[in-house]
Amino acid sequence: MRLPKFEYLEPKNVKEITSLLKKNEDAILIAGGTDILPKMKQRIVTPKYVINITKIEDLKKIEFAEKKGLTLGSLATLDNISKSKPVIEKFTALAQAAGRVASPQLRNMGTIGGNISIESMCMYFNQSHEWRKGRPHLCFKLGGDRCFVAKGSKDCLALFQADTPPALIALGAQVTIVGATGKEKIINIEDFYTQKSKKVNILKPTDFVKQIHIPTPPKGTKSCYLKMAQRAAIDYPIAGAAACITVSGGKCKNAGIAVTAVGSGPLRLKEAEEVLIGNSITDELIEKAADAAYEKVRPMPHFNISAWYKRKLIRVLVKRSIKQACSKAK
Amino acid sequence: MKQLVELKVNGESYETAIDPHRTLLEVLRENIGMTGSKEGCDLGACGACTVVIDGKAVLACLTLALEARGKEITTIEGLAKDGKLHPLQQNFVDHGAIQCGFCTPGVIMSAKALLDENPKPTQVEIKRGISGNLCRCTGYTKIVEAIEVTAK
Numbered sequence: 001m002r003l004p005k006f007e008y009l010e011p012k013n014v015k016e017i018t019s020l021l022k023k024n025e026d027a028i029l030i031a032g033g034t035d036i037l038p039k040m041k042q043r044i045v046t047p048k049y050v051i052n053i054t055k056i057e058d059l060k061k062i063e064f065a066e067k068k069g070l071t072l073g074s075l076a077t078l079d080n081i082s083k084s085k086p087v088i089e090k091f092t093a094l095a096q097a098a099g100r101v102a103s104p105q106l107r108n109m110g111t112i113g114g115n116i117s118i119e120s121m122c123m124y125f126n127q128s129h130e131w132r133k134g135r136p137h138l139c140f141k142l143g144g145d146r147c148f149v150a151k152g153s154k155d156c157l158a159l160f161q162a163d164t165p166p167a168l169i170a171l172g173a174q175v176t177i178v179g180a181t182g183k184e185k186i187i188n189i190e191d192f193y194t195q196k197s198k199k200v201n202i203l204k205p206t207d208f209v210k211q212i213h214i215p216t217p218p219k220g221t222k223s224c225y226l227k228m229a230q231r232a233a234i235d236y237p238i239a240g241a242a243a244c245i246t247v248s249g250g251k252c253k254n255a256g257i258a259v260t261a262v263g264s265g266p267l268r269l270k271e272a273e274e275v276l277i278g279n280s281i282t283d284e285l286i287e288k289a290a291d292a293a294y295e296k297v298r299p300m301p302h303f304n305i306s307a308w309y310k311r312k313l314i315r316v317l318v319k320r321s322i323k324q325a326c327s328k329a330k
Numbered sequence: 331m332k333q334l335v336e337l338k339v340n341g342e343s344y345e346t347a348i349d350p351h352r353t354l355l356e357v358l359r360e361n362i363g364m365t366g367s368k369e370g371c372d373l374g375a376c377g378a379c380t381v382v383i384d385g386k387a388v389l390a391c392l393t394l395a396l397e398a399r400g401k402e403i404t405t406i407e408g409l410a411k412d413g414k415l416h417p418l419q420q421n422f423v424d425h426g427a428i429q430c431g432f433c434t435p436g437v438i439m440s441a442k443a444l445l446d447e448n449p450k451p452t453q454v455e456i457k458r459g460i461s462g463n464l465c466r467c468t469g470y471t472k473i474v475e476a477i478e479v480t481a482k
Contacts, residue, residue: 005351
């Protein structure tokens with residue numbers, strides 16, 4: 001499949017990105033291109049302008065300082081993040097999540113900014129132009145009036161499947177977004193997601209993600225991300241769970257638990273966190289937290305994965321990720 | 331609008347006029363005439379188009395040719411030197427790691443990037459290194475063997 005025609009722009013710094021986005025309507029940003037180029041080949045998006053931001057070296061940094069925490073430029077590749085020493089040591093869940101995305105080649109190309117802003121996927125949406133043309137109706141995501149995932153649904157039900165967002169939520173990351181005026185806005189990564197499949201994140205056409213910041217976790221904090229997929233590589237998760245646990249004086253001081261591939265966005269499981277916080281962690285307590293997670297998630301069936309299986313899987317993954325994080329935290 | 335682009339492929343410079351919407355794979359195959367890198371799924375799921383850019387294995391089908399300006403591109407054609415096969419290529423031949431051969435250029439480029447970064451990989455690391463390349467003939471065992479022998 002060939003790409004549609006477009007005009008190519010190459011800004012040299014962050015200011016130029018904003019001015020180019022403001023000047024050119026119907027423009028998209030491209031970094032790794034691993035998500036947007038297939039969609040352009042399938043004619044799901046056909047922008048007039050493509051703005052390649054990969055020449056901006058400032059945005060590729062991975063910086064860590066004990067006081068400041070971890071700062072990831074949005075163009076840091078997933079491969080570099082998964083192999084970065086401070087990330088592996090202090091932000092294990094993120095290194096594990098970044099290291100499990102797709103395949104080595106795609107990790108070399110794909111960036112963290114792209115992974116968190118990835119669209120939700122659907123077998124009725126991510127298809128070629130000819131395939132979609134063969135159906136008499138358009139789905140919500142393509143501007144139509146129905147959802148093929150569940151008949152009668154009033155909203156798009158495409159599945160959000162990115163790997164790194166649950167890890168970032170569990171670790172308490174913040175996203176810096178640059179808006180049309182060039183002003184920076186810092187938000188918690190949970191607020192970055194709308195929990196609506198039709199438009200997964202809050203980014204406006206003139207916005208872009210500049211960096212992601214995670215504060216240094218307190219002593220005794222360990223984290224873990226677990227992913228279950230049908231294949232070991234080039235696959236989205238059936239489900240993924242991240243846990244970040246702070247243990248101090250034998251008791252759980254703080255907990256962050258989040259899951260992916262269960263709905264329209266990454267889901268933070270506050271109910272499961274509350275079970276753990278303030279108590280000394282035992283196997284029974286972990287079971288209770290996993291039950292809370294099971295109660296909270298309401299997944300849809302996806303391909304050959306039933307909702308029932310996915311829900312049970314979430315319980316298992318949440319349990320194991322807490323266990324693994326705790327076994328290291330002690 | 332067409333732009334004049336200089337690409338550095340296998341140590342040699344190639345100048346060609348291309349539209350911005352051409353991928354590196356298309357330009358390599360159609361403009362430069364290097365048909366070693368293959369077009370499989372063309373959506374980034376098979377790895378047949380793997381080339382090495384600045385020491386990293388990437389997918390040429392999802393790289394814009396304009397993006398590759400000023401970078402060091404290595405394709406399967408750049409491995410054999412003076413009529414002699416690269417050790418990886420020779421071992422693939424010796425160990426029968428080639429069946430239909432369509433995935434081979436991609437697998438060898440992934441393996442090369444892996445061995446350049448980690449000259450003594452374990453079997454697990456090798457499998458992980460080539461996990462982005464699908465072999466439809468399913469001859470993975472011999473591929474892993476050939477890479478293991480090369481690493482020794």
